[in-house]
Amino acid sequence: MSHDGNGVALAQEAPGTPRSPGFWKRFSTMHRDALLATVILLPMIAFWLLVSGFPTLFGFVLGFFRWIGIADQPKFIGLDNFVHFFKDPTYTNALWRSIWLGGLVTCITLLSGFGAALLMNLPLWGKGFYRSIWYIPAVTSTVATTQIFNIFLDTNNGVINNILKSLGKEPIVWQYSVGWGIFWIVVYSAWKGVGAAALLWLAGLQSVDQSLYEAASMDGAGSLGKLRHVTIPGLKPIATYIFITSLISAIQIYEQVLFITNGGPYGKTEVLVFRIYRDGFWDFNLGMAGASSLIMAIIVIVITVFYYSWSTSSDRKTTIPLKKPGRGV
DSSP states (O other): OOTTTOOEEOOOTTTTTTOOOOHHHHHHHHTTTHHHHHHHHHHHHHIIIIIIIIIHHHHHTTEEOOOOTTTOOOOOOOOHHHHHHHHHHHHHHHHHHHHHHHHHHHHHHHHHHHHHHHHTTOOOOOOOHHHHHHHHHHHHHHHHHHHHHHHHHTTOOHHHHHHHHHOOOOOOGGGGHHHHHHHHHHHHHHHHHHHHHHHHHHHHHHHSSHHHHHHHHHHOHHHHHIIIIIHHHTTTTHHHHHHHHHHHHTTTTTTHIIIIITSSTTTOOOOHHHHHHHHIIIOOOOOOHHHHHHHHHHHHHHHHHHHHHHHHHHHHHHHOOOOOOSSSS
C-alpha cells in the first residue's frame, strides 16, 4: 500500500492479479446469442423497413392530408378524411362487406380445412401425394386461376352456361348478379385457402398426445367422443393461430374481387381493399386511400386482440388453479 502527497492510502494490485473484464466484454459474453441473432436479422429488418415499413407508415400519415393527384400539393386537414369515411356509404358499405365476407370465407375455409386434415391424418396409401393436391391452390398464381374461373363463367361460351343451354335453361349473366358474384368470390377464396389451413390443422392433429386417446378408449369413448373431448380441446392453440391468420387474410380480399367481378355490378361487390386501390391508383385520392388503410389496420388489430384475449381468458377459466401447500401438516 502506498500514500499520495496528502497521506491518503492508495490500494495497489498484487502482481499477477487478473483485472476484471470491461463492460463491453462482459456484455458480449452474456448476450452472445442475442448479438449474433441481431447481426443476422439486421439486413432483413432494414430491407423490410425500406420496402414495407416506411411506405406503410407514410401511407398512414397521408390519411391526415388532402392530396388528390400527383401534381397536387398535400394539405393537412386533420381528421376530415376519417370523418368523410364514416359519412360516405361507399366506404362504410365496403368496410361492412369486407368484415362479413371475410368472416364467411374464414368459417368455410376453417371447416373445410379441418375436414381435409382429418382425411389426411388417416393411414391411407399415397397420403403424401394426397396432401400435395390439397396445397396446390395455395401456391398457384391468383391471376392465372381467376382467369380459369372466368372461362368457366363466360356469359356466351362459359362451361357452366353451355351446360345450362344443353339442359334447356337460360344462361346466367354472372357479371350482373350480386348474389352470384359474391358466391364465386367466396368459393374461390375458400378453394385458395383450404390447403394451407388443412396442413396447419394436420400439424395440430399430429401434436395431440396419443396417450389421451388411449385413456379415452379405456373409458369407453367412441370416435365422436374422442373428437369432442380430446381432439378439439387439444387443437385450441393451433385453432387460435389459424383463425387469426385466416381472418386477416380474408378481410383483405382484393385480387378475387378485381379479377372475378371488378367490384361490380354497380359497386355491390366492392370490398375496402379494392376501394383503397381505386382511390390510390385510379382516382389518385391519396389522402382517402391512406385514411382507409389506417382504419382497416386498426380494425384488424382490434379483432385480433379481441379474439386472442377471449381465447386466452377461456383457457384460464377452464384451467384448475393449483393449491399452494399449507404449512405444518
